[in-house]
Amino acid sequence: MQAAVHRLPAAAPDDVSTLLAAIGSGAIDPARIVAVLGKTEGNGCVNDFTRGFATRALKDAVAHASGRTYAEVSAAVAFVMSGGTEGGLAPHWLVFEARPAPPGDPAAGPRLAVGTAMTRPFLPEEVGRLPQVEATADAVRRAMRDASILAPADVHYVQVKCPLLTRARIAEAEARGRDVATGDTYESMGLSRGASALGVALALGEVPAAALPTDAVICHDFSLWSARASTSAGIELMENQVMVLGNSAAWRGDLAIGHAVMADALDVGAAAAALSSLGIGVAGQLGAAGRARVAAVLAKAEPSRSGLIRGRRHTMLDDSDINATRHARALVGGVLAGVFGDTELFVSGGAEHQGPDGGGPLAVIARQGRTGPQAA
Amino acid sequence: MQAAVHRLPAAAPDDVSTLLAAIGSGAIDPARIVAVLGKTEGNGCVNDFTRGFATRALKDAVAHASGRTYAEVSAAVAFVMSGGTEGGLAPHWLVFEARPAPPGDPAAGPRLAVGTAMTRPFLPEEVGRLPQVEATADAVRRAMRDASILAPADVHYVQVKCPLLTRARIAEAEARGRDVATGDTYESMGLSRGASALGVALALGEVPAAALPTDAVICHDFSLWSARASTSAGIELMENQVMVLGNSAAWRGDLAIGHAVMADALDVGAAAAALSSLGIGVAGQLGAAGRARVAAVLAKAEPSRSGLIRGRRHTMLDDSDINATRHARALVGGVLAGVFGDTELFVSGGAEHQGPDGGGPLAVIARQGRTGPQAA
Amino acid sequence: MQAAVHRLPAAAPDDVSTLLAAIGSGAIDPARIVAVLGKTEGNGCVNDFTRGFATRALKDAVAHASGRTYAEVSAAVAFVMSGGTEGGLAPHWLVFEARPAPPGDPAAGPRLAVGTAMTRPFLPEEVGRLPQVEATADAVRRAMRDASILAPADVHYVQVKCPLLTRARIAEAEARGRDVATGDTYESMGLSRGASALGVALALGEVPAAALPTDAVICHDFSLWSARASTSAGIELMENQVMVLGNSAAWRGDLAIGHAVMADALDVGAAAAALSSLGIGVAGQLGAAGRARVAAVLAKAEPSRSGLIRGRRHTMLDDSDINATRHARALVGGVLAGVFGDTELFVSGGAEHQGPDGGGPLAVIARQGRTGPQAA
């Protein structure tokens, strides 16, 4: 197999014209699409309907182009929308294809591999608790096998879409005599994201099982985190959907992926490290040649809970006009845009157990020459 | 004379504790303060009262510490507040002192020089028009003389505080049979900033007088701009207050100033150029030694009117929840924080005729060794 | 014919479950739907995508239920979404049906009549100018005929959906050597709404043709206004779509419509007058019996340009965190909710030439007994 990644600009949440054009030109085979990640221009918070609007438009387009029903496409393709293009971030789609490699293509080294898996549907009382952690870890392992990725060290990015609690779900659990992790539906999003991230960390060996004795560590002990998880909660599912990106000798093509962890929001060194792992040097800002090799940039942003960035006060957490996660995306988007010389960056918020406080995972997918990615 | 610049964190708009501590320790002589620039945590737009709150608290503190009245301090010291600490920007004060140089201090090269001047009060019908341009240019020339800066090339930053129109002012002009540049009070802020910036450009030879034939160019022909102007409009004055920062052989001390123009919001090369002009190298992010030399960073931010950043769409101008200038400050603040490794940056918005579309002036004040600043 | 109006709650912008349930139960015949007005929960400003999301979901639902294509439904049914449920306003759909009256139903008096018409597509240089005014007036007259409404006095509400200018449209006009009313796309929305409202006023005799000598009166002379127009601008069309609601002896059923003009945002007397014209008395808050008769409430809200409400200052126009139209909808929504005892009110913003400064048209549709509506 070989993976392709298409980064396509979007003029509006429901603008699928660039996708249709790429399908029309043959650049994309709609039947081979395995995932679409989208950066949409809503607020990225509770009442961000640009995510749902984009998902509907994208599913309609893929269904129509590939002669499948909306339900079939929904079941076969992962659609993960991240709202929020604060600062200068550019709305765009990242379309992932998994295609048969052309016969005779020699193995030039490990290449970008994509795998997906799903957990069973969770009961409301499992969301944000250890059963979600463990089932997610299991799904990550299965997605690795699906992608023919052998070692956890070859995984560089794990996207998880996870459920949240609604009033109805809480009521259903309580009617069965069960209590839930929280009665606050907004808080349930963070708990679900946090449990999912810890599931990734468990599968990748970043956090040992012994560090997860009880539910109480979830969204409390933030010293536990994954350097490669990116999780987001949505109302439309009760299971966890997992997409693993890594490098595998079983895959062909010209793409590879690397990652690093931003220690804080200003950690441009992490970007340089991720690029370096892919054989791309940067001093200051990436030049045109380097930019041409970058296929996608995926990062997490979160305001530091300390209220400080390198000892300086930030005002994100005290701003009642602009949600803190919006400030954080603007900041990390600006820092990374300075390095990559580009604003088409998939920077998303809500980073519970995903990187250290105020920092977060950063992954880069880039075109490779003959030698492929360096050891991380 | 010699100039001192103190960068002091602020925990709230009225937090003058760090200023009082610096006065208490003798680090600042309140009688020698010539200007205070403040980055406050309001929205930087119409209803940003953090600027007025900060000004009141700062004037009270300086008056009390120096045994002067509030009115005396208001007349003697320039207070310029810029609202908006979007992204990760840190609220802070920049306190400028002009002190007698210690006797015997040898001239090591041109050093940071500060000069101020004022125009006459404008009539409402002059605001945003050529009379404001010309009077500002004249004040810039006088402020240069006040600072003993001989050549326009030695000016690196000009801060102008300028008036705006109110309903009452418009009515007063109309009662005398005069028309004003605009009946929209908000729009008058942009016109006043624009006219003031063109005044700076005229004085510094960046725009020839022949390029300003009529009022109509103001806020229309944006190919005309100053690389060193930073202008802001306020309701509390009818004249233009001008502060010029440059380098002069007549000044002593260890500070010098350099500048560059950001061609767009991602122009990290401009930051490197400004630092380089001060003898400070940077590749990626400024290290601890470089950071220790930087005394202040002053930049302008504005969303590109094209709706694009290097060909990618931005959503700043279409966002009705967050004002475009707030997005722009967050973006430029993030880009520069990545370079300087610091969020205590004076990034302000409203950049009519101040740098090219989507870019803006950038000035750095830094401590020098023996040799002083390089030629720009 | 007879008209039916269904007021259906919406749990989200794409929630069509109540519509589908009403179709499923036979309460609504999807083939008879002539218009859907929607109050959606976006910001009602530029980047409000809830309107487009709702329109897509509603069209999909009606198309599927009535066995037509999306394009057929788009051509046959008017969909007008108004964003903004500030304060306590409840998201909802108003579904208008025009059905054959059951045979033998006696004429009990004039009843709610619905008519629609369309102008030709406008050229960009016509938008916001007299040609749009005149073509709109002509369409209103045709819609009246379509509804069998004989006299302008029997028209009580005219909904117009009108185009706006985009950069592309402006460029196309300029390429042909034409100038447009404004180069500011946001401003073009107001001009288009204003011209459309004046077209309604012209058709209904509220403003004489002589009062419209040149384009310059549009959005300038606000003493000219319609008491029955409600106009909104959208990007998806170049013509004006007109829906007229009035009372006609040619229609049957139990509904009638009345209107009044709110002189300012606090004018509860206007609500009482509109109700009284439909035979419903109110002192304080409408009781359960009155509420049961009300089928729909349609109102316009706009901040007063004077900055005052009955001599008291309001802060809507100076608030850079919340758009002024959002404050205005919240206020008028609160005032009317107090009278109607209900928050399911279609309160929309952007009221250029629609009622006096700070006030606006108010229409009520209510169930009638035998005698029908009183003379206005």
Added chain:
Amino acid sequence: MQAAVHRLPAAAPDDVSTLLAAIGSGAIDPARIVAVLGKTEGNGCVNDFTRGFATRALKDAVAHASGRTYAEVSAAVAFVMSGGTEGGLAPHWLVFEARPAPPGDPAAGPRLAVGTAMTRPFLPEEVGRLPQVEATADAVRRAMRDASILAPADVHYVQVKCPLLTRARIAEAEARGRDVATGDTYESMGLSRGASALGVALALGEVPAAALPTDAVICHDFSLWSARASTSAGIELMENQVMVLGNSAAWRGDLAIGHAVMADALDVGAAAAALSSLGIGVAGQLGAAGRARVAAVLAKAEPSRSGLIRGRRHTMLDDSDINATRHARALVGGVLAGVFGDTELFVSGGAEHQGPDGGGPLAVIARQGRTGPQAA
């Protein structure tokens, strides 16, 4: 004694010109001011600096006018600022004076009485817990005595300013081995307001002591509430400051106070009941004669936790662009402005244990003729 209430418009948070004018004309004796309530135009949330700015300006003005120091005025006068003028609410000051009654003024009936008291400073671990409840109840009783109000039924409004927890305060308690009610500083505001409101309820007999067995009821059992408490949390104090307003036969003058409880946000009947208790009839909107008698309107607003208003969905709690309390003030402000025909209303948010879910206390102060207020 006799009380005077002056309702003065404010053109900005620091606009004390109307206060100075009233002092200058002799209408207000600055030495007799006992409290100033202010409605300021900030967001009413965490980063609302208009409250602090207003307090500083008002204290400066009162100090200067009465020949006292800033500290003396701070100790002698209660300043309570409520941020948020959403919808059409008008920024204003309510200045309360307590003056000696002119000799010979006959007792015409119970008249507006003002009393104040303070609790001891609380330890951080007491905030939001029963010790705060009990100490507040005791202070309410003392303030009643101070006002010569004999019976709880004669109390109609109790304003409490209470502390909140900061990181420093929490750390101090923890260093002593004590735990605090919450580690979340924002949540501590709600707990402190809630405990204070329950203290009022306890003192007034609205909630029996037996209903408050443990700290756990605070901000959990919302069936417990006061119909007369209005509490707000501020960072600048550690004690509770209590102001009681009621009617007392020991006071003279022409003012009296009445109250009612809004059962929900649309409860215009409560406004009518409060007015009626003061001998003022209203049907629809208060007429000019009635308006002339109203000296102040004080109300609490809060979004209903059910997400519903009379069965209709509201979107306040899901809006990540506008804080829910801002929507609630806009709504209640609109409903009450419709009744009072006036937008100069002191509507404040944060109503834990202050009225039922989605409703809240409402007090009116009005000028009386000879007979004084009716029995409640």
